[in-house]
Amino acid sequence: MARWQRPALTEGRSTDDDQPPPAKYDLARKLRRQMSLAETRLWVRLRNREALVFNIRRSYAFGPYILDFYCDDAKLCIEVDGGQHPFDEARTYDEKRDAYLKSRDIxxxxxxxxxxxxxxxxxxxxxxxxxxxxxTKG
Incomplete structure (x- = not known):
């Protein structure tokens, strides 16, 4: 398939399970504009570190989830956990997300x-x- 061709669609979804639905991209864009204060403070420091030779993305759409921060080179998702995370519903969501990412070596x-x-x-x-x-583990 040429680069300009779209992948085959099955029931309205891309054949690649990790490809987020278009609405996730819009939500990720919105979340980048509405980051929490803690996320903003961390992002400013990660973004401005001249010594970093790796790319970190913020509010990154991956599959059905939006990750706070993601480093593809290291296959690492960085989540800033706020006050809602101890609650059962948030904990269940986090566990599902972590299992999904782990199945993809993240x-x-x-x-x-x-x-x-x-x-x-x-x-x-x-x-x-x-x-x-x-x-370095590699």
Whole structure:
């Protein structure tokens, strides 16, 4: 198939299960404009680190989920967990998302929002160190 050709559609869905539906892209775009304060503080530090040689995406649509941050090189999802995460419904959602990502060899790293708010520089360093570690394991 040529690059310009669309993949075959089956029942309105792409044959690639990881391809998000178009509405997810719109939602991800909206979430990038409405990031939480903790996500914004972490993003500013990750984005501005000159030493980073890897690409980190924010509010990234992947399959049926939108990941807070994602590094494709390291196959790492970074989630900033806010106050809603201890509740059963949010916990169940997180477990399903993590299982889905794990089945695609993507690990999930969760950082409490309170930790990012208290020391965003350390949180960004923690993320960068984890990415470097995963890249060296290879």
């Amino acid at each position: 690990e999930t790293m969760c950082i409490p929002a309170i930790q990012v708010m208290e020391d965003p520089d350390s949180a960004a360093l923690y993320v960068a160190d984890e990415i470097r570690l995963r890249l």
